[in-house]
Amino acid sequence: MANTPQYDTDRHRAYPEPPAHPLWHRYGQPKPRLPQTLTPDQQQRNRELLEAAARKPRTAKGR
Known part of the structure; x- marks a missing residue:
């Protein structure tokens, strides 16, 4: 029997996060306003x- 209960495992962290969409990247320096x-x-x-x-x-x- 494992030390960690079955309900205590985090299924959301079972797989690595997928890479970000290419459109999310900004190339170059940000332009000053x-x-x-x-x-x-x-x-x-x-x-x-x-x-x-x-x-x-x-x-x-x-408010």
Whole structure:
């Protein structure tokens, strides 16, 4: 009789993991993202939204 009970073996690890699909590989260096420039109007709108969010109390419903 074995020391490990039959139900304790992990069948998911019985075989090696298959190789990744070729499309999952990225070749070369990742391309840097260019910083997005906001217009003054967009910056002002963001400031207003941040101020409004800071003043407004959070509720459990809004999570």
